[in-house]
Amino acid sequence: MKSKGITIGTLSKRTGLAPSAIRYYEDQALVAPGRGPGGQRQFEKADIRRLSFIMIAQKLGFSIREIRDQLASLPGHRTPTAKDWRTLSERYRGELDRRIATLERLRDDLDGCIGCGCLSLDKCRLYNPDDSAARHGPGPRYLMGDRPDSGSDTGDESVEIDE
Amino acid sequence: MKSKGITIGTLSKRTGLAPSAIRYYEDQALVAPGRGPGGQRQFEKADIRRLSFIMIAQKLGFSIREIRDQLASLPGHRTPTAKDWRTLSERYRGELDRRIATLERLRDDLDGCIGCGCLSLDKCRLYNPDDSAARHGPGPRYLMGDRPDSGSDTGDESVEIDE
DNA sequence: CTAATCTCTCAACCAAAGTTGAGATCAAGC
């Protein structure tokens, strides 16, 4: 048993991730290495695959939080098998399809609506607040969907924007 | 001539943007309202369309900086016409097509590579550092493409990740 | 045994896109 575990430096070279990034991922509970007698992190081989998965998921635009949730579905009591990983990553298929569909819809709307130069806030389907092509995660979007009251605004009295 | 201009509050209600966001956009030189005698911002009708454009561009995932560059191509000496806006937004078509293509390639790679459960760092096409499905803008990606040296690593001595 | 590396923790910092609050001023209704 060469059971000493992989050091963070080695793992860094293997995955291309900076040690600081790996420590950060531990902080975010994406990996949970053991510790040696001196306090050093000891990773397992399986962690290489785990980090690989994380990198791919990031590339697909998932946030750390989402990735953590996804990883939570792995069996905790044993080292994940190739099949576990396959099952997990197959979900991305659907997500990607959905994302492509969103972009295609956006493109069609663009053809139909911006294409005409109207850019009207009231009529334009582009203003559907539900789909942004951007990531779902980043920046201060924690109050997205918070559109102001629009309260005592009866008509669209003067919204037309011709000149 | 009811030439008093639109106040920031009214513009906020018209566009759904928070006043703070509009001020921020002025800060970032995306809009340049006039000022009333008391220092209040005075927007024009054309600014409604300008902000609409900004919102759409954001939705498509462009950063403020990119949007500023795009807006710079508008004629400065006169109020932009519908045609100006159409010309500008037509460029998005190509960008969207490109983005859709990237996602489709990612999806195909996913089918071929993750699908098999290998997740190998060396062989997997998913590790092409060039295309991430995420936004091009946000987060600390100013050092993306900075992959560590990989220097004195001759072979792939023990990268296989079977268990 | 000692020097050269690695690692450790912890705090501070980066960028993006804004928000939030304080304190002051402006505009408008009655």
Added chain:
DNA sequence: GCTTGATCTCAACTTTGGTTGAGAGATTAG
């Protein structure tokens, strides 16, 4: 004329995904 309500500026804080030191301790090579 006065009191709301809107706006002003400016600084500080938010989130995400990390990086960059500082100072201390651990490991390893010679």
